[in-house]
Amino acid sequence: MAVAIDQGYGFKTFSRPPRCKLPSFTQLDFNMLDVSQSKNAQSLEHAFEFTSMHKSSSSPCLSHSSKVKDDYDTNSRIEILVGHAAPRVRALVVEVAIAMASGVNPEPTSSGLGGAYFLRAQNGDAIAVAKPIDEEPLAFNNPKGLAGRMLGQPGMKCSIRIGETGLRESAAYFLDHDSFAGVPPTALVRFSHVNFNLNSLGADSNPVYKIASLQRFVNHDSDAGDLGPSSFSITSVHHIGILDIRLMNLDRHAGNILVRQGHENYAGATAELVPIDHGFCLPESLDDPYFEWLHWPQASIPFSEPEVDYISRLDPYKDAELLRTELPAIGESSIRVLVLCTIFLKRATAHGLCLADIGEMMTREFQGGEEYWSTLENLCLNAKDSLKNGLSDDNDSDSQHEEEVDEEVFQFDAEYEDGLNESTDTNDSLQNSPTNGKPSKIPRFSSMRKLQDLTFPVNKNEEYLVDDHALNTFLDNCADGGNNGDDGAKASALMRSLSFSIQKYNHDGQCISFGEMDDEEWQLFLERFLKLLPKAFEERKAMGLSKQRLGSSCDF
Numbered sequence: 001m002a003v004a005i006d007q008g009y010g011f012k013t014f015s016r017p018p019r020c021k022l023p024s025f026t027q028l029d030f031n032m033l034d035v036s037q038s039k040n041a042q043s044l045e046h047a048f049e050f051t052s053m054h055k056s057s058s059s060p061c062l063s064h065s066s067k068v069k070d071d072y073d074t075n076s077r078i079e080i081l082v083g084h085a086a087p088r089v090r091a092l093v094v095e096v097a098i099a100m101a102s103g104v105n106p107e108p109t110s111s112g113l114g115g116a117y118f119l120r121a122q123n124g125d126a127i128a129v130a131k132p133i134d135e136e137p138l139a140f141n142n143p144k145g146l147a148g149r150m151l152g153q154p155g156m157k158c159s160i161r162i163g164e165t166g167l168r169e170s171a172a173y174f175l176d177h178d179s180f181a182g183v184p185p186t187a188l189v190r191f192s193h194v195n196f197n198l199n200s201l202g203a204d205s206n207p208v209y210k211i212a213s214l215q216r217f218v219n220h221d222s223d224a225g226d227l228g229p230s231s232f233s234i235t236s237v238h239h240i241g242i243l244d245i246r247l248m249n250l251d252r253h254a255g256n257i258l259v260r261q262g263h264e265n266y267a268g269a270t271a272e273l274v275p276i277d278h279g280f281c282l283p284e285s286l287d288d289p290y291f292e293w294l295h296w297p298q299a300s301i302p303f304s305e306p307e308v309d310y311i312s313r314l315d316p317y318k319d320a321e322l323l324r325t326e327l328p329a330i331g332e333s334s335i336r337v338l339v340l341c342t343i344f345l346k347r348a349t350a351h352g353l354c355l356a357d358i359g360e361m362m363t364r365e366f367q368g369g370e371e372y373w374s375t376l377e378n379l380c381l382n383a384k385d386s387l388k389n390g391l392s393d394d395n396d397s398d399s400q401h402e403e404e405v406d407e408e409v410f411q412f413d414a415e416y417e418d419g420l421n422e423s424t425d426t427n428d429s430l431q432n433s434p435t436n437g438k439p440s441k442i443p444r445f446s447s448m449r450k451l452q453d454l455t456f457p458v459n460k461n462e463e464y465l466v467d468d469h470a471l472n473t474f475l476d477n478c479a480d481g482g483n484n485g486d487d488g489a490k491a492s493a494l495m496r497s498l499s500f501s502i503q504k505y506n507h508d509g510q511c512i513s514f515g516e517m518d519d520e521e522w523q524l525f526l527e528r529f530l531k532l533l534p535k536a537f538e539e540r541k542a543m544g545l546s547k548q549r550l551g552s553s554c555d556f
């Protein structure tokens with residue numbers, strides 16, 4: 001049987017496709033592919049070179065509805081929206097197209113809070129995981145009882161909008177240069193006429209298309225939540241951590257790290273880790289990241305030479321340009337978070353800090369029931385303050401500002417010290433230190449009152465459709481994990497990473513954002529920020545040394 005190729009929609013066979021019918025995106029028509037002739041996707045891709053696949057000059061359009069009038073027919077289709085230029089994406093899409101042409105249906109997964117589906121080949125092997133954007137947690141077609149809000153509204157993380165996690169999954173793959181962290185090939189695709197979940201809101205809509213992230217399925221033995229970290233290779237932990245820091249990943253819980261067991265060797269720690277689920281990366285504002293690896297011993301081991309070299313070669317401005325070109329729907333404020341975090345990583349590494357140091361400096365802290373800005377946020381607030389106060393670059397103003405900052409830091413540290421005094425730590429050397437060996441912090445709520453104009457805007461007048469009672473019941477059920485064996489433990493881990501975000505969103509929904517600055521302000525801000533870094537890094541190092549003197553260094 002001959003392989004029929006849809007000349008109009010993205011393939012060429014032996015003659016050029018008619019110009020007028022070239023679509024914006026690559027499109028494969030499942031039913032137009034004769035599976036019996038297509039032994040494997042790779043050879044198919046080579047045999048039938050894709051057309052030039054003009055990338056749409058406009059942003060991928062994320063529709064706010066699942067009901068559309070499809071111009072085509074009712075055959076199942078898949079199109080690449082984002083990821084044409086990414087390696088190994090087309091092979092993945094072709095494989096999925098072939099599987100679907102053979103009549104294989106998506107298989108819903110029970111884990112995770114969003115709708116996620118395994119796509120299998122005819123022989124039953126999983127090929128890919130698809131996650132439709134309208135089935136994300138809180139989105140209107142969420143199949144796990146967490147539906148309600150519309151796309152574009154703030155989601156589980158206040159700094160990431162519903163419907164935008166798929167874009168971020170794709171961005172993480174683009175930004176994982178040389179497969180350093182091992183993010184599986186990922187694209188943003190459009191499925192037409194495929195059976196995904198529709199809640200009552202859209203149940204009568206047929207035909208339907210869905211935008212979804214599509215990721216290569218990775219064979220694995222377990223996830224990091226099933227094991228202690230002692231078997232994980234240092235390299236795997238470092239590489240994932242480096243990615244998480246650059247992208248400010250808010251959701252690196254243990255379930256988002258797949259584990260592939262290696263063979264035992266003299267070092268013992270050989271398990272390879274595969275990072276998945278990057279939907280909560282690249283927030284629109286600084287936020288509180290969740291790094292499961294933060295207290296793993298591997299994170300306290302200095303970066304290796306190749307890692308330092310990789311970090312030194314990272315170019316935040318090139319990465320920013322890559323996102324602007326390949327994922328124009330990702331906003332400038334998220335791109336600035338990427339730039340800032342990458343600069344932070346580069347400078348901290350050059351200063352000799354380890355992964356745990358850097359991760360901790362990005363993470364907020366709780367003391368006495370209060371949440372405090374992270375060191376990174378404090379640095380940004382101070383840099384923004386100095387811009388706002390119009391301080392010039394001359395030395396006098398600089399030192400005057402530094403004094404002001406020091407005073408603020410000292411006042412806070414006194415408060416922090418009080419807290420420590422109440423706790424069990426009575427070590428004199430720590431108590432006598434002017435900064436208490438801790439990075440400077442500002443009580444979150446007081447600093448927010450002071451800096452409201454710098455925060456991520458959330459329209460509090462918008463009416464959200466979410467049923468908060470249902471949400472809370474769901475969360476309670478998840479948090480009741482201890483009684484449910486593995487699933488319960490995973491749910492608990494997940495909740496640890498997510499629950500505060502929900503609480504935060506409900507209470508204030510504010511974070512530090514850079515989107516409101518014009519280019520000149522942004523550059524000035526970065527200059528100010530860079531000047532503040534050496535002192536913060538020194539403080540951090542000093543803190544590490546005091547810890548070591550106290551004998552609390554990590555044993556591995």
Ligand SMILES: Nc1ncnc2c1ncn2[C@@H]1O[C@H](COP(=O)(O)OP(=O)(O)OP(=O)(O)O)[C@@H](O)[C@H]1O
Binds near residue numbers: 129
């Ligand atoms: N690339 C992959 N390879 C293998 N399994 C995967 C892959 N991506 C996801 N999975 C599995 O699919 C399930 C759901 O995926 P995922 O955790 O990404 O969904 P989610 O709804 O975004 O989850 P969460 O609620 O943790 O944010 C998980 O069991 C996960 O292990």
